[in-house]
Amino acid sequence: MRVGIVCPYSWDMPGGVKQHIDDLAQALMAQGHEVSVIAPAADDGELPPYVTGAGRAVPVPYNGSVARLSFGFLSAARVRRWIQDGGFDVLHIHEPLIPSLGVLACWAAKGPIVATFHASFSRSRAIAIAEPLLHSALEKLHGRIAVSDAARKSLVEQFGGDAVLIPNGVTVSRYAEAEPLPGWGPDGATIGFLGRVDEPRKGLPILLEALADIPGARLLVAGPGEVKVPRNVRDRVTLLGMVSEEDKIRAYHSVDVFCAPNTGGESFGIVLAEAMASGATVLASDIPAFRKVLGEGQAGALFRNGDPASLAEEARALLADPERRAKLAAEARVAVRKYDWSTVARDVVRVYETVTAGGTGRVVEDL
Amino acid sequence: MSEGIVLLLVGILVVLTAVYISWRAGRLDRLHIRLELAREALDAALTRRRAVVLELAGSRLLDPATSLVLAAAAHEARTAGPEEREHAESNLSKALRAAADQERFREKLAESPGGGDLLQELDAAVAKVVYSRRFYNNAVAVTRAAQRRWLARTLRLAGHTETPEFFEIDDLPPENMSTE
Numbered sequence: 001m002r003v004g005i006v007c008p009y010s011w012d013m014p015g016g017v018k019q020h021i022d023d024l025a026q027a028l029m030a031q032g033h034e035v036s037v038i039a040p041a042a043d044d045g046e047l048p049p050y051v052t053g054a055g056r057a058v059p060v061p062y063n064g065s066v067a068r069l070s071f072g073f074l075s076a077a078r079v080r081r082w083i084q085d086g087g088f089d090v091l092h093i094h095e096p097l098i099p100s101l102g103v104l105a106c107w108a109a110k111g112p113i114v115a116t117f118h119a120s121f122s123r124s125r126a127i128a129i130a131e132p133l134l135h136s137a138l139e140k141l142h143g144r145i146a147v148s149d150a151a152r153k154s155l156v157e158q159f160g161g162d163a164v165l166i167p168n169g170v171t172v173s174r175y176a177e178a179e180p181l182p183g184w185g186p187d188g189a190t191i192g193f194l195g196r197v198d199e200p201r202k203g204l205p206i207l208l209e210a211l212a213d214i215p216g217a218r219l220l221v222a223g224p225g226e227v228k229v230p231r232n233v234r235d236r237v238t239l240l241g242m243v244s245e246e247d248k249i250r251a252y253h254s255v256d257v258f259c260a261p262n263t264g265g266e267s268f269g270i271v272l273a274e275a276m277a278s279g280a281t282v283l284a285s286d287i288p289a290f291r292k293v294l295g296e297g298q299a300g301a302l303f304r305n306g307d308p309a310s311l312a313e314e315a316r317a318l319l320a321d322p323e324r325r326a327k328l329a330a331e332a333r334v335a336v337r338k339y340d341w342s343t344v345a346r347d348v349v350r351v352y353e354t355v356t357a358g359g360t361g362r363v364v365e366d367l
Numbered sequence: 368m369s370e371g372i373v374l375l376l377v378g379i380l381v382v383l384t385a386v387y388i389s390w391r392a393g394r395l396d397r398l399h400i401r402l403e404l405a406r407e408a409l410d411a412a413l414t415r416r417r418a419v420v421l422e423l424a425g426s427r428l429l430d431p432a433t434s435l436v437l438a439a440a441a442h443e444a445r446t447a448g449p450e451e452r453e454h455a456e457s458n459l460s461k462a463l464r465a466a467a468d469q470e471r472f473r474e475k476l477a478e479s480p481g482g483g484d485l486l487q488e489l490d491a492a493v494a495k496v497v498y499s500r501r502f503y504n505n506a507v508a509v510t511r512a513a514q515r516r517w518l519a520r521t522l523r524l525a526g527h528t529e530t531p532e533f534f535e536i537d538d539l540p541p542e543n544m545s546t547e
Contacts, residue, residue, distance in 0.1 A: 110397075136394070139509055142401060143502050161505040164498050350491055354498045357411045358404030 001352060003028060004088035004363065006079075007039035008100035010057035010068040011047065014245075017094055017118050020147070023171055025050060027345035038082050038101060040070030054078045054101055062099065069100035080108045080365060088363040090114060090352045096141065097134055106137035111363035112355040114143040117163060120150040135159070142355040145348070164351065168270055169344035172336055175249055175277035184220060184254035189319060191219050192255030192280070194248065194271050195262075197239070198225035203261030203285065206308050208233060213312035217319060222251045252278035256325065257318050260284040263306050273339045276300070276332035281325040283314055299335035300328055391518055398510045402531055405503040409534060412499040413456060416492040417441045420463065423489060428479045433466045457537040463493070467541035493540045500538055507531045 007021045018039070025035045035050050040057035047053055054075045057068035079101055083091070089112070096102040096115045106113070144163035146152035152163050184190065191214070195202040204227060211219055211233045219233075224242040243251060252258060258280040260272050264287055272293050275282050282300030284290040294300040301318055304310035318325055337343070423429065424438035440455075440462035447455035466472065476482040510531055513519060 139394075139398065139401075142405065142506075143498065144505065161508055162501045164501055347494065350494050351498055354408050354412065354495050354502065355404075357495075357499070358407035 001089045001349070001356075002034045002087060003036070003352065004083065004086045004091045005035060005037045006091070006093045006101050006105045007037055008069065008095045008098045008102045009040065010070070011039040011041040011051060011053070012045055012057070013068055020116075020118070020168060021094060023169060023341050024345060024348065027169070027341040028349070030342070031345060031349070033349070036082070036086055036088070038079060038105075040068065040075070040101065052078075052082055054082075057100075067098070067100075069098065071099060071101075071104065075101060076104045076108070079104045083109045083363060084365050086363070090356055091363045092116065092348075092352075093141075094118065096137055099130075103134075103137055106140050108366060109363050110140065110366040111361060112142050112352075113140055113363065114145065114351055114355055115141045116145040116147060116166075117151045117155050118147050120148070120154040143351050145351060166344060166347045166351070167339075169341035170270065170273045170277055170336065170339050172277040172340045175252065175274055176279070178246075178249045178253045178278070180254040181220075181247065181250050184251075186254070186256045188256055188322065189217050190255045190257075191217050191283075191315060191319075192251060192258045192275075193219065193221045193223070193261075194251065194258075194275075195223045195260075196225045197221060197223050197227040201263050203263050203306075206261045206263070206306060206311060207259055208237070210308035210311040210315065211236065213309070214315050214319070217315065220251060220255055222248060248274075249278060252280050255280055257315060258282050259311070259315070260290065261303075261311060262287060262290070272300075273336050276336035279329050279333055281318060281329045282332060283311070283318060285311075293335070293339070295331070295335055299331040388518070388522065391516075395510075395513050395519060398506070398513055402503075402506040402510045405499070405506040406531075409496075409499040409503040412492070412495040413444075416496050417445050417459065419485070419488050419492045420459065421445075423485055426481070426485060428476060428482050428485070429466070433469070436462050437466055453534065453536045460496075460537050460539060464539065464541045467544060473543055490544055493544050496538050497540065500534055500536065504533050507533050 005021055005025060007018060009015050009018050011018060021037060021039075025037055028035050029050070036052060037050055038052045038054050040055060041047055041051070041053035042056050043053060045053070054070050055078060057070045059066050059068050062069070083105065091105065091109050091111065091113045093102045093105050093113060093115045095118055096106055097117075102115070138159060138161070144155070144161070145166050146155060146163040147166065147168055149165065152165055155161070155163055180186070191207075191211075193204060193207055195204070197204050204221070207219070208230055211217065212230070217236065219237045220240065221237065222240040222243045227239070229237045229239070240247075240251070252275050258275040260275070260282065262285055272282060272284060272290060276293075276299065282294065284294060284300055284302055285305040286302040287305050291297075291302065294302065301314050303314045420437050420441040424434040424441065429437070440459040444452075444455040444459045473486060476486050514530060
């Protein structure tokens with residue numbers, strides 16, 4: 001299939017949606033599909049061969065934050081030309097409600113169009129005013145994908161109509177090998193945590209409380225935010241702060257047990273999948289999402305959600321039993337394949353096949 | 368002189384109204400096309416699922432009782448009249464869940480010759496029923512809302528097209544096939 005993908009955010013800046021699109025594009029190409037991506041990008045910048053630049057992105061405040069978007073006559077003309085020249089079997093727009101290339105592509109094209117909704121959004125004045133405009137864009141979408149329950153829910157509530165849920169993937173191979181961080185490394189006594197440290201739902205306070213009852217263990221914490229470490233465990237806790245993508249992978253390889261004490265609100269647990277792909281032994285709270293990812297404890301240990309005593313007990317048992325750790329880690333490497341990008345891309349292709357099943361013909365310019 | 372201005376204003380008004388009506392009509396027409404395509408995709412997905420289930424039932428890879436349950440449900444769905452269709456397709460989903468939620472169903476099927484391919488086809492067929500039905504019902508909702516508008520009703524912009532019906536079935540996939 002020939003697939004045209006529209007990215008709303010600048011290709012020059014790192015970001016979740018951009019990363020998603022890049023991973024998806026590569027997974028689709030690995031499966032033999034032809035992919036062309038259009039994204040805001042500076043004209044003099046380096047772009048991969050499958051990415052077309054649509055002009056420089058401008059930082060604008062939108063819906064409560066500042067986003068780097070691309071709009072205006074120049075961008076509109078480039079999107080139109082890209083659609084004319086592309087001869088796509090299906091057009092895949094990301095974040096069609098963001099005033100950027102997605103909305104422009106919706107205007108300029110007709111035919112089999114699929115959209116993916118990433119962010120959950122709340123009803124704002126801007127959306128209320130622009131609603132008729134956004135509705136006519138939404139009407140052109142033949143298939144809608146949401147990456148999380150939250151995104152799906154807000155779409156249903158704000159605009160009506162449903163979407164299918166296809167979560168983010170993990171590029172498993174990217175996590176497989178890495179050097180431990182200097183001074184660290186699996187030594188039989190290291191526990192790891194990754195995530196915002198000041199977000200109570202991520203559960204770091206529970207882990208810090210439990211640490212007092214896990215004698216001899218060190219805790220490696222990676223993630224942004226401010227947190228007060230209790231005095232009695234302060235000498236055993238290292239806070240790395242925000243880490244680069246590369247150091248994050250190295251951190252997963254630096255621990256014996258990776259702990260995910262989240263108390264809820266996780267629809268999938270990408271962090272867990274990353275740890276599993278890195279070959280870490282996982283100890284997670286028994287919230288439904290984690291139980292599912294860990295195969296009810298087959299691919300990682302579980303403790304009672306919100307219970308530091310239960311966490312400490314499980315962690316002590318795991319640290320004392322290297323054989324069990326190795327077995328769980330091996331199971332995890334198998335279980336995580338289900339969340340690999342190749343699997344996610346397969347589901348996305350099923351959506352493409354569904355919207356083209358009626359024999360619609362290609363994506364063409366809408367005059 | 369003033370008569371000329373009035374005439375001009377009336378003329379402009381008539382043109383604007385005509386443009387607006389033709390724009391609404393064009394939009395309704397686009398929605399009908401999208402609905403038609405979604406309907407075809409849904410039919411194709413349902414047909415495909417019945418065919419794969421029948422193939423699985425006839426493959427001798429499953430025990431005879433499971434095969435019979437699946438074959439009966441797929442056959443019912445294939446021969447159902449328009450009135451019983453939703454019911455029969457729901458029953459097929461239920462039969463498929465009963466079969467696939469058996470212990471080690473996937474593993475056993477994957478181990479047998481040709482079973483792996485069949486399993487993949489079944490996964491795809493089940494997922495596409497979920498996808499196409501959701502897309503179809505979205506298209507129905509939008510089209511119905513557009514048809515109900517005052518202008519569309521008064522001027523009969525929808526022509527003789529009927530009000531589309533939602534397709535309501537139980538399409539919950541088996542636990543071990545769920546992609547959501």
